[in-house]
Amino acid sequence: MEVTKITSATRVFKIGEIETKALRGVDLSITDGEFTALVGPSGSGKTTLLQLIGLLDQPTSGSVFINGQDATNLNRNQRADLRKSAIGFVFQFFALIPTLTAYENVEMPLLLNNTKPADRKKRVNEMLEAVGLSDRGHHRPDQLSGGQQQRVAVARALATNPKLILADEPTANLDSENGKQVMDIMQRLNKETGVTFVFATHDPRVISYANRVVTLEDGLITKDSKNGKH
Amino acid sequence: MNIIQLFKLAFRNVGRNKTRSLLSALAVSGGMALLLLMVSVLEGEMRGALKNTIRLQSGHLQIRPVSYEEGKTSLKWEDLISNPNEVITQISTLPQVTAATPRLFANGILTLRDESKGIQIVGIEPDSSANEPFREGLLDGEFITADDREGILIGNILSEKLNLKVGDKVNLLVNTSNGDVVEQLFTVRGIFTTRTPGFDETNVLMPLSKAQTFTATENHASSIFVLLQENEQAEPVAQAIQSSKYKVLTWQAQNEFVVLFENYANAFFVFIYLIVLGITATVVTNTLVMAVFERTREIGILAAIGMKGRAIMAQFLAEAAVLATGGVIGGLIIGGALVSYFTVNGFYIGDFGITGVLFEERIYAYLTMENTITLAIATYVITLVASLYPALLAARMEPVEALHGFGG
Numbered sequence: 242m243e244v245t246k247i248t249s250a251t252r253v254f255k256i257g258e259i260e261t262k263a264l265r266g267v268d269l270s271i272t273d274g275e276f277t278a279l280v281g282p283s284g285s286g287k288t289t290l291l292q293l294i295g296l297l298d299q300p301t302s303g304s305v306f307i308n309g310q311d312a313t314n315l316n317r318n319q320r321a322d323l324r325k326s327a328i329g330f331v332f333q334f335f336a337l338i339p340t341l342t343a344y345e346n347v348e349m350p351l352l353l354n355n356t357k358p359a360d361r362k363k364r365v366n367e368m369l370e371a372v373g374l375s376d377r378g379h380h381r382p383d384q385l386s387g388g389q390q391q392r393v394a395v396a397r398a399l400a401t402n403p404k405l406i407l408a409d410e411p412t413a414n415l416d417s418e419n420g421k422q423v424m425d426i427m428q429r430l431n432k433e434t435g436v437t438f439v440f441a442t443h444d445p446r447v448i449s450y451a452n453r454v455v456t457l458e459d460g461l462i463t464k465d466s467k468n469g470k471h
Numbered sequence: 472m473n474i475i476q477l478f479k480l481a482f483r484n485v486g487r488n489k490t491r492s493l494l495s496a497l498a499v500s501g502g503m504a505l506l507l508l509m510v511s512v513l514e515g516e517m518r519g520a521l522k523n524t525i526r527l528q529s530g531h532l533q534i535r536p537v538s539y540e541e542g543k544t545s546l547k548w549e550d551l552i553s554n555p556n557e558v559i560t561q562i563s564t565l566p567q568v569t570a571a572t573p574r575l576f577a578n579g580i581l582t583l584r585d586e587s588k589g590i591q592i593v594g595i596e597p598d599s600s601a602n603e604p605f606r607e608g609l610l611d612g613e614f615i616t617a618d619d620r621e622g623i624l625i626g627n628i629l630s631e632k633l634n635l636k637v638g639d640k641v642n643l644l645v646n647t648s649n650g651d652v653v654e655q656l657f658t659v660r661g662i663f664t665t666r667t668p669g670f671d672e673t674n675v676l677m678p679l680s681k682a683q684t685f686t687a688t689e690n691h692a693s694s695i696f697v698l699l700q701e702n703e704q705a706e707p708v709a710q711a712i713q714s715s716k717y718k719v720l721t722w723q724a725q726n727e728f729v730v731l732f733e734n735y736a737n738a739f740f741v742f743i744y745l746i747v748l749g750i751t752a753t754v755v756t757n758t759l760v761m762a763v764f765e766r767t768r769e770i771g772i773l774a775a776i777g778m779k780g781r782a783i784m785a786q787f788l789a790e791a792a793v794l795a796t797g798g799v800i801g802g803l804i805i806g807g808a809l810v811s812y813f814t815v816n817g818f819y820i821g822d823f824g825i826t827g828v829l830f831e832e833r834i835y836a837y838l839t840m841e842n843t844i845t846l847a848i849a850t851y852v853i854t855l856v857a858s859l860y861p862a863l864l865a866a867r868m869e870p871v872e873a874l875h876g877f878g879g
Contacts, residue, residue, distance in 0.1 A: 297775060298871040318779050325777025332874070336772045340483035350776045352472045397776070 243309065244405045244437045245294050246270045250303035251460075252289050263289040265460035266303070271439055273404065276431045278451035279441040285457040287441040288409065294439065295328055295407045296320040308404060325353055329398030331408035331427075331440075335390035337382040343369065343393045344378035350401045368396035372426050388419025395426055399436065408440035412447055424450050472782060481789035484762070492794060495758040499798020500805055502751035503850045506744055507806030507838060510846060512813065513740055515837035517733045521726060523667050526604050526698075529725040531705045534558060534695035535718045541725075544576050544591070544693070546648040551575075551691035552717060558695055562712050567704045572599035573692035575682045579645040581675065583633050590629070590675050592645060594682025594692075601698050605663050605676060612637035612661030617678050622660035626671025630662045637661060643675070647687035655685060666832050748849065752857035755794060759787060759861035770865050771873025780866035787865050791858030795851045802850060803843070810838045 252264040264286045271277055271294075279287040292298040293305055296312055304313045307327050315323065329350075330336075337346045347368050351361045369375050372392035382390050391411060398406045408427070412420030428450050431438050440447070448454060456464035485492045525531060538550050545551075552558065555573035563571055575594035580587050595602050597615050605624065606614050615622045623643070625635060635641065637659055644654040657677070664671055683689060699708060705721040713719055723730065763770070770783060817833035 292871050295775070297874065298869075321774065321777050321779045324775065330772075330775050332772070334768070336768070338769060338772065340480065340487060349773075352476060353777045353782070 242273045243306065244271050244273055244275075245308075245439075246304075246306040247290070247293060247300075248304045248306075250290075250293055250300040250305065252286075252293065252298070253301045262460055264293070264300070267457075267460070267462055269455065269462060269465075271405070271437060273437060274431070274435045275437050275439070275453055276428060276451055277437075277439045277453040277455060278448050279439065279455050279457060280443070280448055281457035286460040287457050289460075290457065291407050291409055291439065291441050294405075295330060296324050325350065326401060327403050327405060329401070329403045329406040329436075331391070331394050331398050331406065331411045333410040333413050335382065335387055335394060335414065337390055337393055337397075339382050342379050342381055343374060343385065343389075343396075346382070346393055347397045347400050350397060354401050356401075364400060364402075365396075368400050369393075371399070371430060372396045386419070387415050388422055391415060391419070391423050392426060395423065395430070399430060399434075403436070405437045405439065408438065410442055410444075411440055412442070412444055417446070420444070420446065472778075477785060477789045478793070480786065481793050484766075484786075484790050485793045488762075491758060491761070492797075495754055496794050496797040496801055498754035499751050499795060499850060499854055500801030502747050503799060503802025503846060504806035504809060505747055506846050506850070507802065507843065508809045508813070508836065509740060509743065509747075510842045511810045511836035511838035512834055513736055514839060514842060515814070515817075516834045517729070517736070518837050519835060521722075521729055523665070523670075524726055524729060525702070525722050527665055527667060527670050529720075529722045530601070530696040531699040531702065531722050532697040532709055532712075533720045533725065534562075534697065534712075535693075535720060537716070537718055539694075539718055539720075544578050546577055546646065546686055546688055548648060548691070551648075551688060551693060552695065553691055555690075555692040555695050558717070562695075562697065565708060565711065567699045567701075567708050568697060569700055570599060570601035570696075570698040572596045572601045572696050573679060574694050574696050575679055575686065575688060575691070576693040577645050577682065577686045579643050579675070581629075581633070582642045582644065583635065583639075586633060588629070588633065589673075590643075591673055592643065592682060592685075593674050593676050594679040594686075595676055596679050601696050604665055608663040608665050610662045610664055612659065615660050615676065615678055617680065619660065619678050620681055620684075621656070621658050622677070623657045624661045624663055624676040625659055626674055627662050627664040628668050628672035629675070630659075632672065635659055635662075643685075645686055647685075648691075649687055651687070653685065653687075668832055744849075748853045751798075751850070752853050755791065755854050755857040756860055758794070759791060759858050760864065762790070763787065763861045763865045766865075767868065767873050770868050771870050774868070774870035774873060783868075784862040784866035787862035788855065788858055791855055791862070794858075795854035798854060799847050799850055803847065810836045814838070 247267055247269045250264050250267045254261045254263055267290060279290060281287050293300055300313065304311060306312060307323055312320065312323055338349065344365055347365045348361055351364060369378055372395055374389060374392055377385060377389060412423055415423060424447055427438055430436060442448060453467045455462055534552065536550055536552050559571045562568055573596065577592040579590055579592045581590045597617050610627055615624055639659045640656050641659065642654055643657055644652060647653055699705060705723065709719045709721050773783060813836035817835040819833050
């Protein structure tokens, strides 16, 4: 089943009189359980594509589907609702709320989802355990290492049990050991839960984890290789 | 996200930059404290002036002859009340009346050596409880007695200006009811203060019977000064004792200027309050706008994980509510302390001369519960209103722009 589908998507940014075509007509379909890497040089459009898939932005033309639902023309609140239930995010920077503990950061999407307190507690503990941070729940982000923070971010992305996780350069700010740990966790969760991962990366070590590699250049998909054969 | 979680997060966010939050809350506190002080001083000033004017000048009621006109001091027979004691006997039967006493007013000139000064002679019944303010305010010498034929009391300001002491002799000159000019040497028996410079500079008190003899007004009086148990009783009692033979004036009717002055002062002070609150609001807006820009990426993260604009807005409003609560509590503490000090000690204004209003030389703050609650609510609401712009700014941020760094 298609978790997300992009058809003929273009995205044009206009700064003053200058137009920049970040995407020039992209078609992409991601199915359930994929572990897909978006690769390409800076400015190739992979971030813009992730933003469109994540409903953080809207295409200039073309369509975006999430779990079969056309999300192209949804308003802000409808997109927020769909993101809340269907998509998890892992950002390049360690995107945790600094005033919340690791536990509370993971709990935040469940609060927004109005999950019952008992279910919330169970789910947060499960997720923290899944990323190996059960004993760090009461630590604030500034009391955690970069790798631990990124693992909390992975736990938060998975908290509401979305079908799709989008990760932007998830290991870019980590050393190789922590980067490997994060990728190992993501891969394990992909295999164990069947959740779909799409991540943008430059890192060849990260690319090697992917079972599908989509290459973008100048706003177009130039290569799409499956089974990790890049 | 429920309200408890919202405020839990708000508390932590406010605590992020403690110095800045403290300064913002202090700005709110300072503004509110200043307003409390201003309101209480204005209230105290007005209450003091009214209380003073009632106890010294207007009474709760005054019975005047039918021909009486405000500001006119006349000793013509038609402008005087004949047989005042008869009227006093009648109205004293009313339970609300605590004191009723005749007074005679005459314009005169006090001369001493080569100096002279226009004064008002007030004939009083020395034993009446209505004249307690003068008796209590005696600074030197002794109080006049009803049968004193040469003694007068003067206010301390007049005594200072003319360098008069107890025992000094002064010449008083007055126009009698017949139109004759008479003068007599009087002895200063005592010096009093009502702590009201405007009164203490111009009034010379003498026994009523002597004043009647001196001005040839026989047993007549200019007015009957009536004190009641409560201010609010003036109107019903005035209705009850109305007669075609005389005019009954309530303290409200006599002090229209005070009421008018209070209204003008209140209207003027509203602008001052708005300026103070406006400055406070600017500080709060500035603080929260800074917080929004500092936390742009965080707003993007919250939006990305599904927090809607109105929830983000609620977050910033909750932070403003925390600041406002702290500010209002601080304002109540600081303002309460300031008001308490000035309620006890007051501050000196000297002779704040406005015709028709007897201001005391010191203003004492007077804070009512109603004013406190009104100002606390106003400060709270203004702080919340001030946070609307930054809250909207945060709520309207596009997640993709707020995140900014989502990829390369």
